[in-house]
Amino acid sequence: xxxxxxxxxxxKYYPIKxxxxxxxxYLKAVDDVSFDIYKGETFGLVGESGSGKxxxxxxxxxxxxxxDGEILYKDKSIIKSDDKTIKDFRNNIQxxxxxxxxxxxxxxxxxxxxxxxxxxxxxxxxxxxxxxxxSLMEKVGISADYMEKKPREFSGGQRQRISIAxxxxxxxxxxxxxxxxxxxDVSIQAQIVNLLxxxxxxxxxxxLFIAHDLAMVEHISDRIGVLYMGHLVEIGEAYQIYKNxxxxxxxxxxxxxxxxxxxxxxxxxxxxxSSDIPSPINLPKGCVFQTRCPYKTDICSKEExxxxxxxxxxxxxxxxxxxxxxx
Numbered sequence: 001x002x003x004x005x006x007x008x009x010x011x012k013y014y015p016i017k018x019x020x021x022x023x024x025x026y027l028k029a030v031d032d033v034s035f036d037i038y039k040g041e042t043f044g045l046v047g048e049s050g051s052g053k054x055x056x057x058x059x060x061x062x063x064x065x066x067x068d069g070e071i072l073y074k075d076k077s078i079i080k081s082d083d084k085t086i087k088d089f090r091n092n093i094q095x096x097x098x099x100x101x102x103x104x105x106x107x108x109x110x111x112x113x114x115x116x117x118x119x120x121x122x123x124x125x126x127x128x129x130x131x132x133x134x135s136l137m138e139k140v141g142i143s144a145d146y147m148e149k150k151p152r153e154f155s156g157g158q159r160q161r162i163s164i165a166x167x168x169x170x171x172x173x174x175x176x177x178x179x180x181x182x183x184x185d186v187s188i189q190a191q192i193v194n195l196l197x198x199x200x201x202x203x204x205x206x207x208l209f210i211a212h213d214l215a216m217v218e219h220i221s222d223r224i225g226v227l228y229m230g231h232l233v234e235i236g237e238a239y240q241i242y243k244n245x246x247x248x249x250x251x252x253x254x255x256x257x258x259x260x261x262x263x264x265x266x267x268x269x270x271x272x273x274s275s276d277i278p279s280p281i282n283l284p285k286g287c288v289f290q291t292r293c294p295y296k297t298d299i300c301s302k303e304e305x306x307x308x309x310x311x312x313x314x315x316x317x318x319x320x321x322x323x324x325x326x327x
Contacts, residue, residue, distance in 0.1 A: 003075075004174060004206050005037035005060060010069040012055050012230075016281060027281050029055040031230040032069075034307070039173075042200065042207040044221030044238070046214060046253065050280060051227040053210045057176045060208060061093055062086070073174075091121055094167040098179035100159035104151040104166075110137070111147040114166045121170050136165040140195060157188035161195065168199060177209045181216060189213070193220050214257055218242050223313075226250045229280060229288045232307060236314035247316045248293050248324055249273065287319070295320040 010033045013026040030052045037043045045053045058064040060071060062078060071078050078089050094117075097103040104113055114133045118124065124132070134144035140161040142154075151159055160180060167175050177196065181189040193216055199205065211217050217224060217238075224241045226234040226249065234247040245251045252273035274292040278284055284291055290300040297320055305317040318324070 001038040001041075003036045004039040004073065006070075006072040006075075007036070007056075007060070008034050008070040008072070010034065010056065010059060010071065011067045012052075012059055012064060013067040025281060028230050028283065029280075030059070033227075033230070033232045035225055035232060035235055037174075037206060037208060038222075039206055040200075040204050041222040042209050042220050044209045044211070044217040044224040045227060046211070046217050046224060047227035048253075049212075050229075052230040053227055054178050055230075056227075057095075057178050057208055057210055061095055061176050062090070063095075091170065092173040093176070094170065094172040094174075095176040095178060096160070096163050096167050096180045098182050100156060100163045100183070101151060103163055104159060106151055109148050109150050110142075110162055113151070113162065114147075114169050117166060117170050132169070133165075136169055137162075139168075139199075140165045156184050157192065160184060160188075160192055164192075164195065164199070168203065168205070171203070172205060174206045174208070177207050177211075179210055179212070182212060189216060196220065214254065226253070229278070229283060231288050231317065233289065233318070234314075234316040235307065236310075240311075240314045244314075246310055246314075246321045246324055247289075247318050248295055248320075249289050250316075251324065252292075287317075295323050 010030055011028070012030040013028050016025050016027055033056065045056065047053055055064065059066050066079060073089050076085055078086065111130070111133050114136055115129050118129055118132060133147060137144045137147060142158060142161050142165070151162070154162065180196070181192050184192060196207065197220060200207065209217060209220055221238045223236065224238050225232050226241065226247065228249045234241065234245065234250045241250060242254065245254060256272045276291045278288070278291050284301065286302050287293070287300040287305055290296045293300065299319050305319050307315045307317045310316050310321060
């Protein structure tokens with residue numbers, strides 16, 4: 001398969017106040033992360049809040065500049081590139097964010113919101129732009145009769161559909177979906193995910209899908225990466241991550257999902273992860289997950305595990321994967 005993105009040893013550090021002795025301290029939001037995204041697929045990123053998911057998305061779209069590492073888009077660096085390469089790159093990417101209301105200009109009507117990126121990239125007459133906007137609105141399930149209305153006149157689900165119409169208005173190759181369903185009612189979330197899948201089939205778009213809802217990530221993703229404290233601890237095909245997880249953190253995440261059918265034995269405790277979360281500015285040496293891991297051994301506090309192949313297309317960073325009990 002053709003690689004659209006190649007992320008190599010990505011680091012994103014945020015400087016914070018100096019310590020008492022004058023040494024610089026950093027919050028390591030993303031620390032030495034490597035993975036690929038293939039053309040036409042949906043690559044999911046999961047992890048707790050603060051794990052670095054959104055930061056990675058912002059680095060891949062150059063919303064944030066990286067601290068170290070390399071990002072290649074279609075085999076070309078987006079870190080060390082000329083203006084033309086960056087312009088071509090920006091013309092081929094778009095983003096859909098968590099809060100559709102704050103991501104839409106409240107002073108513009110829907111026609112102006114969707115037409116703006118079209119005007120920036122295409123030389124079309126005004127009647128052609130209006131026809132294209134109407135077509136895009138119908139494609140995402142919003143009547144073109146409403147194009148003169150403003151964002152405040154729509155529901156949350158409708159606003160996210162408008163965000164999607166704006167995102168696909170320039171025929172992008174890649175869309176960052178950064179928590180696109182988190183702010184929506186549960187009844188609407190599945191509709192938006194299904195819409196994204198339909199658009200992907202029609203246009204061949206590649207997605208980076210970031211979300212907390214593990215069920216939705218499983219449903220839409222081809223491959224999934226699991227992040228913990230800025231470290232990629234497991235990566236594989238969606239069925240591998242959900243049916244045969246091998247990292248203790250991945251298993252803990254999946255066990256934390258509430259069963260829609262109430263448990264018969266209400267005295268039985270959920271197998272959730274320990275709450276002993278380390279400070280993001282003072283992470284433990286060795287494995288960053290060791291303070292919460294039931295399988296910790298001496299080596300875990302001395303060395304940092306590297307992401308290695310467990311089986312075909314399935315990698316994890318764990319010294320004790322042979323001891324880990326499955327779901």
